[in-house]
Amino acid sequence: xxxxxxxxxxxxLAVADGSRMPAYVARPAREGPHxxxxxxxxxxxxxxxxxxxxxxxxxxxxxxxxxxxxxxxxPPGFEVSYTxxxxxxxxxxxxxTERAEADTRSAFDWLRSNALVxxxxxxxxxxxxxxxVSFIANSVVSLRAAVSFYGGGIAPVLLDLAAxxxxxxxxxxxxxxxxxxxxxxxxxxxxxxAHQKNYVNVEFARADHGFFxxxxxxxxxxxxxxxxxxxxxxxxx
Numbered sequence: 001x002x003x004x005x006x007x008x009x010x011x012x013l014a015v016a017d018g019s020r021m022p023a024y025v026a027r028p029a030r031e032g033p034h035x036x037x038x039x040x041x042x043x044x045x046x047x048x049x050x051x052x053x054x055x056x057x058x059x060x061x062x063x064x065x066x067x068x069x070x071x072x073x074x075p076p077g078f079e080v081s082y083t084x085x086x087x088x089x090x091x092x093x094x095x096x097t098e099r100a101e102a103d104t105r106s107a108f109d110w111l112r113s114n115a116l117v118x119x120x121x122x123x124x125x126x127x128x129x130x131x132x133v134s135f136i137a138n139s140v141v142s143l144r145a146a147v148s149f150y151g152g153g154i155a156p157v158l159l160d161l162a163a164x165x166x167x168x169x170x171x172x173x174x175x176x177x178x179x180x181x182x183x184x185x186x187x188x189x190x191x192x193x194a195h196q197k198n199y200v201n202v203e204f205a206r207a208d209h210g211f212f213x214x215x216x217x218x219x220x221x222x223x224x225x226x227x228x229x230x231x232x233x234x235x236x237x
Contacts, residue, residue, distance in 0.1 A: 152180055
């Protein structure tokens, strides 16, 4: 499917706390219903890269929604340069677990109530901060599968959620990632093993944090291609 066969739109969702959440949507132009996908952003906003990833999933046959998780503290369409992390911090710290749960439920309900979506085939994928939110999503809504790329902040704060995970998980890490230490990665898998959860854990030895993003200096194309194939396989299995 090429880009001309994808429909893109911007929507606004009501969240349980009374806030309004903008979101980017990409879906196949052909008649549905299709599987649904929650796509959770990195800390730099629902930017060109996240939208392009959404388009790639839409080209694979998914109705994708990428909610703007900074909607409480930043204007609609907020984006920050990959080199300007200090500007991100106030918004990043405002995405608490409770707020992430509320945003997840809102986006999930939007997909589940959409006539173009198969309500029993909704999954999640997230990157960095979004990897953490994808992990959270798997504990609060009924997903088919959940993928976390280098999910920062899962360990040690969210390990208690391991008991609540419902769907198979794919955890993807970069072996060179200094933001998420090896002991933190291990504590995540140890928690899932302890609760007998279904998961796949993959570490790309030559990849750094953010390796999937082709707009970042840490992009590692071979690892990114393999991670994409693994992600699609888990979502389809």
